[in-house]
Amino acid sequence: MPDLRIAVVGAGLMGADHIIRISSRIVGAVVSAVVEPDENRAKAALANLPSAKWFSNIEEALQASAMDAVLIATPGQFHESVLIPALAANLPILCEKPLTPDSSSALRVVAAEMATGRNLVQVGFMRRFDSGYMQLRELIVSKNQGELLGLHCAHRNPTVPESYHNDMLIFDSVVHEIDVVRFLTDSPIASVEVRHFKRNSKSPVHLNEPILVMLETESGVLAVVEMNVSAQFGYQVRTEAIFEEGLAEIGRTSGMLTNFSAKISMDENMSFKPRFAAAYDSQIQRWVNAAKAGKIDGPSAWDGYLAAAAVEAGLEALRSGKKVPAAYQPMPAFYQVS
Ligand SMILES: NC(=O)c1ccc[n+]([C@@H]2O[C@H](COP(=O)([O-])OP(=O)(O)OC[C@H]3O[C@@H](n4cnc5c(N)ncnc54)[C@H](O)[C@@H]3O)[C@@H](O)[C@H]2O)c1
Ligand SMILES: O[C@H]1[C@H](O)[C@@H](O)[C@H](O)[C@@H](O)[C@H]1O
Numbered sequence: 627m628p629d630l631r632i633a634v635v636g637a638g639l640m641g642a643d644h645i646i647r648i649s650s651r652i653v654g655a656v657v658s659a660v661v662e663p664d665e666n667r668a669k670a671a672l673a674n675l676p677s678a679k680w681f682s683n684i685e686e687a688l689q690a691s692a693m694d695a696v697l698i699a700t701p702g703q704f705h706e707s708v709l710i711p712a713l714a715a716n717l718p719i720l721c722e723k724p725l726t727p728d729s730s731s732a733l734r735v736v737a738a739e740m741a742t743g744r745n746l747v748q749v750g751f752m753r754r755f756d757s758g759y760m761q762l763r764e765l766i767v768s769k770n771q772g773e774l775l776g777l778h779c780a781h782r783n784p785t786v787p788e789s790y791h792n793d794m795l796i797f798d799s800v801v802h803e804i805d806v807v808r809f810l811t812d813s814p815i816a817s818v819e820v821r822h823f824k825r826n827s828k829s830p831v832h833l834n835e836p837i838l839v840m841l842e843t844e845s846g847v848l849a850v851v852e853m854n855v856s857a858q859f860g861y862q863v864r865t866e867a868i869f870e871e872g873l874a875e876i877g878r879t880s881g882m883l884t885n886f887s888a889k890i891s892m893d894e895n896m897s898f899k900p901r902f903a904a905a906y907d908s909q910i911q912r913w914v915n916a917a918k919a920g921k922i923d924g925p926s927a928w929d930g931y932l933a934a935a936a937v938e939a940g941l942e943a944l945r946s947g948k949k950v951p952a953a954y955q956p957m958p959a960f961y962q963v964s
Contacts, residue, residue: 630914631658633693635684635708637671639787640722641699643899644910645671648697651907655914659692661708684708688715695917697910698722701789702798706731713738713746718917720910722750723805724937725930727797732927732934733955739927740960744920747927748913751805753863754925755912756905758876762867763810765874772870774811777849779803780864780877782857784896792833795853796820796940800839802863803851804936805929810867813845815936819949829856839940840949860894861901928961 632648634641637660648657661681662668668680681687684696688711695718698708702724709726712719713735725747726732739747753759766774781799790798804815819840829835836854843849864877883892895901909924916923932954939952 627654627918630655630918631692631694632656632697632914633659633661633681633684633687633695634671634697634699635661635687636698636700636704636722637662637664637667638699638701641697642667642671644697644699644906645675647907647910649675652910652914654918655695655910658694659687659690661687684711688712693717695719695914702727706735709735709747710738713742716742716744717746718913718920718922719747720750720913720917721747721930723752723930724797724801724933725749725927726934727793727937729931729935729938732931736927736931736958740958745922745926745961747930748916748922749925749927749930749933750909751802751809751925751929751933752902752905752909753802753806754809755908756902759806759810759865762865762874762876765869766810766867767812771872771874774847775868775870776847777807777810777868778866779807779849779851780862781851781853782860782862783855783898784857784860786830786833786855788830790830790833790855792835793941793944795833795835795837795855796839796944797934797937799855800851800853800940801933801937803839803841803849803853804940805925805933807841807843807847807849808929808932809925811843811845811847813843813847814932814954815841815939815952816844817842817949817951818936818940818943820940820943820947823852823854826854826856828858837944839943841936861897862894863898863901926961928957931955 698721823836839851841849912923939950943950
């Protein structure tokens with residue numbers, strides 16, 4: 627079977643990483659086009675891709691039929707404007723999280739996908755491909771340690787780019803927990819409440835964080851999330867699960883433990899790239915394999931919509947300090963078989 631020709635849209639932090647991944651580790655796919663308005667970024671991304679073409683917008687790339695599939699890695703607020711024409715062209719799409727930043731735009735994407743009659747959109751909630759989260763989900767489903775009672779989650783970034791603003795705490799960062807808590811518990815997020823820790827003086831002036839986010843599922847599991855984007859020391863994503871008969875923890879750094887000069891230490895990750903490298907690889911490989919078979923193999927556009935609806939409750943909770951219920955549209959039959 628020929629390689630799947632992928633157009634990567636957005637060659638920033640994540641897009642550039644996916645381009646390297648597809649070119650070096652993914653089997654059966656090739657980057658055929660880079661869609662990026664910033665010429666310098668496009669040139670840097672194309673440096674090791676002699677046969678890939680550069681386009682400054684998705685419409686030009688579609689007109690040139692430069693791809694069999696699209697990987698979207700623009701900032702979340704620009705996803706819809708790429709998703710809609712790519713869906714109109716009937717192309718398989720891996721869209722980085724969030725699908726879109728709010729539920730109305732997510733529903734427009736869902737409607738556009740349903741109009742094609744096929745499941746074409748997979749959302750880049752890569753934690754579902756992380757071995758720790760997969761193991762934890764199995765343990766929860768097995769009930770070997772009794773019922774799951776609650777989750778302590780820590781989501782720590784050392785710093786964030788200048789463009790990161792306060793609402794992104796919820797729609798760009800906590801959206802991971804919103805999706806993965808539902809994945810772990812098989813239950814939608816019923817309500818969101820946000821409290822503030824004492825503000826970190828190292829946070830950029832326009833951010834009020836760290837925050838404590840309480841996600842309660844319809845099944846009654848409470849997930850307490852520390853969202854901290856000025857942690858300084860490293861990048862950490864950890865979860866401790868409380869069961870009726872014990873605890874399970876995922877996400878601790880593993881690697882060489884050194885004992886020198888009266889100190890025991892281990893290196894910590896400094897970014898999501900090494901922390902989730904294996905999960906990104908697995909996500910993209912499985913998406914490539916599925917796209918060639920005319921399917922998706924991961925979170926759907928409907929999962930993206932459910933996350934966007936819970937994000938809206940989270941944004942209101944962030945502003946009001948109140949516990950806010952999440953509201954969802956009924957799931958269309960189209961998504962029941964995906
Ligand atoms: N899964 C993860 O762990 C993870 C990690 C980082 C980022 N992300 C997601 O990846 C996406 C990109 O984030 P980033 O940090 O790489 O952003 P970034 O700002 O570093 O890069 C975005 C790039 O998109 C380009 N761009 C903007 N509008 C465009 C358009 N209409 N068409 C083509 N290119 C356009 C910009 O010029 C820029 O080069 C976001 O959705 C983000 O949430 C996911
Ligand atoms: O876009 C990034 C990315 O999704 C990371 O996985 C997350 O840790 C960051 O908080 C977020 O800003």
